[in-house]
Amino acid sequence: MTARSLTEGPPVAPVLAVDHASVVLAGRRVLDEVSFTVAAGQFTGLIGSNGAGKTTLLRAILGLQRLSGGRIDVADGSGRHRAIGYVPQKVVLDPDLPMRARDMVELGIGGNRLGFSLPSRARRARVDELLAAVGAQGFADSRVGRLSGGELQRILIAHALIGQPRLLLLDEPLANLDLSSGQEVVELLHRIATEHQVAVLLSAHEINPLLPVLDRLVYLADGRAVTGTVDEVVRSDVLSALYGHHVDVLRVHGRVLVVVGPGSDDGDKVAPHDAIEVG
Amino acid sequence: MSWLFEPGFFSSAQVHTALIIGGVTAVVSASIGVFTVIRGQSFAGHALTDTAATGGSAAVLVSINPLVGFLAGAVLGAGAMEAVGVRHVRSRDLATGIVLGASIGLASLFLYLTTTTTATTGATQEILFGSIFVTAPSTVPVVIVFGVLAVLVVAAGFRPLLLTSIDPDLAAASGLRVGVVELAYMAALAFAVGLSSIAVGAILSTALLIGPAATALRLTKRIVAAVAVAAGLGIATTWLGILLAYDSADWGAGRDTLPVSFCIVGLVFVLYLVSGLAFRVSEGARAARRSPSRPGAAPRMSSGSS
Numbered sequence: 001m002t003a004r005s006l007t008e009g010p011p012v013a014p015v016l017a018v019d020h021a022s023v024v025l026a027g028r029r030v031l032d033e034v035s036f037t038v039a040a041g042q043f044t045g046l047i048g049s050n051g052a053g054k055t056t057l058l059r060a061i062l063g064l065q066r067l068s069g070g071r072i073d074v075a076d077g078s079g080r081h082r083a084i085g086y087v088p089q090k091v092v093l094d095p096d097l098p099m100r101a102r103d104m105v106e107l108g109i110g111g112n113r114l115g116f117s118l119p120s121r122a123r124r125a126r127v128d129e130l131l132a133a134v135g136a137q138g139f140a141d142s143r144v145g146r147l148s149g150g151e152l153q154r155i156l157i158a159h160a161l162i163g164q165p166r167l168l169l170l171d172e173p174l175a176n177l178d179l180s181s182g183q184e185v186v187e188l189l190h191r192i193a194t195e196h197q198v199a200v201l202l203s204a205h206e207i208n209p210l211l212p213v214l215d216r217l218v219y220l221a222d223g224r225a226v227t228g229t230v231d232e233v234v235r236s237d238v239l240s241a242l243y244g245h246h247v248d249v250l251r252v253h254g255r256v257l258v259v260v261g262p263g264s265d266d267g268d269k270v271a272p273h274d275a276i277e278v279g
Numbered sequence: 280m281s282w283l284f285e286p287g288f289f290s291s292a293q294v295h296t297a298l299i300i301g302g303v304t305a306v307v308s309a310s311i312g313v314f315t316v317i318r319g320q321s322f323a324g325h326a327l328t329d330t331a332a333t334g335g336s337a338a339v340l341v342s343i344n345p346l347v348g349f350l351a352g353a354v355l356g357a358g359a360m361e362a363v364g365v366r367h368v369r370s371r372d373l374a375t376g377i378v379l380g381a382s383i384g385l386a387s388l389f390l391y392l393t394t395t396t397t398a399t400t401g402a403t404q405e406i407l408f409g410s411i412f413v414t415a416p417s418t419v420p421v422v423i424v425f426g427v428l429a430v431l432v433v434a435a436g437f438r439p440l441l442l443t444s445i446d447p448d449l450a451a452a453s454g455l456r457v458g459v460v461e462l463a464y465m466a467a468l469a470f471a472v473g474l475s476s477i478a479v480g481a482i483l484s485t486a487l488l489i490g491p492a493a494t495a496l497r498l499t500k501r502i503v504a505a506v507a508v509a510a511g512l513g514i515a516t517t518w519l520g521i522l523l524a525y526d527s528a529d530w531g532a533g534r535d536t537l538p539v540s541f542c543i544v545g546l547v548f549v550l551y552l553v554s555g556l557a558f559r560v561s562e563g564a565r566a567a568r569r570s571p572s573r574p575g576a577a578p579r580m581s582s583g584s585s
Contacts, residue, residue, distance in 0.1 A: 059448075062448075064448065064451050064452070085452075086453075088450035088452075090448060091445070091446050091449065093445065096497070098501055098502060098505050099445075100501070100505070103501065104445075107445075108453070110438060111439070111442040111453055112439055112442065112450070112453045112454050112456075113440070114435045114436060114438075114439070143500075159449075163453070169452075208281055237404045261411060
């Protein structure tokens, strides 16, 4: 796998370096000295329950959330490459908005520039290429507000990718998808990461759908994080240290079940959800 | 053609002024209105028309050109709304409603003072419901300057405006400074509202802002097309309204003409209703074509498979 060979080869500068990043919101430490790096071509999962600080961390990486301590470095986009592609958790569009799915993708290049974009054959070809890459040709001319959750997700990914970013951030892309659409999106992202050497950082509250493709993960609980490969992080001792009390990690048929005991306010939400997944 | 254009329509200086001011304000209002509708800020747009009314009535009280007052009122209102910057829809509507009420209250005070102290009884009608036939020709250059400025903002900022209207976070992630884009939009909106207050009156300028834009959004498949169609519809309704009002002098023997604002806003409203009907019919037809399970389609499918 490309990501593995990268880590074994000579050290490359990371695309994203988060160094002791802290965020305090309304007196609450939402992020507490979080550190990790992401290299080109790596697929990294940002795992944690609701309220663990995933969205805050993504917003901090985007520069939309000011840090109270530490720093975050993103490798600059060079030439035609934009630094960060972003797929927000929820984009609500009016079903009657007169805008085709392909127009949404096209806004990913030059959506931040002044003036009108005159029709150009090169750009149209580029849009078609991206639509094909995410498997969206079938609904490219539909109104973007009328797409299903999975279809819109693909369009947003194409929108984020068309600027050729080196880092792709996705906020809970699987949250509103059924199991098979979610699986398709995960495979699509994995292919993009390896083929185009894009660093993918994806947040999720559920680790199992990502297990086949994860190179590394950042596990967030109460604003604190541990990072490493799945085998390094999803262990009883490591997660117990992170949560501050005993955590059981069960492996059943290639799936992972994290059982967070009583006493944790956010862990209780994880356990039954995972249990249902495994059962 | 004399049945359509009453004698004197094309030679009247008043009509010329009205056509120019009406045309410019229609284009500006309609093209900015497209973004106002997309952003779901029609109510906020309406609040600006009320602060414009306050500005306009203050201007007539101290005897300066009402357009200056309209523009100042709208710009101040826009600035206040940006300063408050409420993102939560419910508190935004609340703040908007309270500002709206207060500014109309102030306008009523200014208009009362104007009518009691200077005996210009027409002021209330002119400020609230428009004065396009009695506007001084010297106002035309001002209208054109601010109109061009507003259209330039929309043309130059088209894609950033669109992206921030769709999703502010997405826009910010692409490197846009969303605050700057919103400020430019609010300025253009304030210009549009100030200008259309001269044409159809402060209270009715919402109609020119929202009506053609909402109609165009129903009729088109792309935002660029919507802006163009909205501008076209704005001009058409405004000029036709002016013509109707002019012609109406001959309809009822001895009666006054119909108010221009009534004619324009009436046309805008009728157009919106008709477009809604057309939209429903075409949507229904499309749904019928798409659904294969409808009666009539089923037998053909079964014969094909056997």
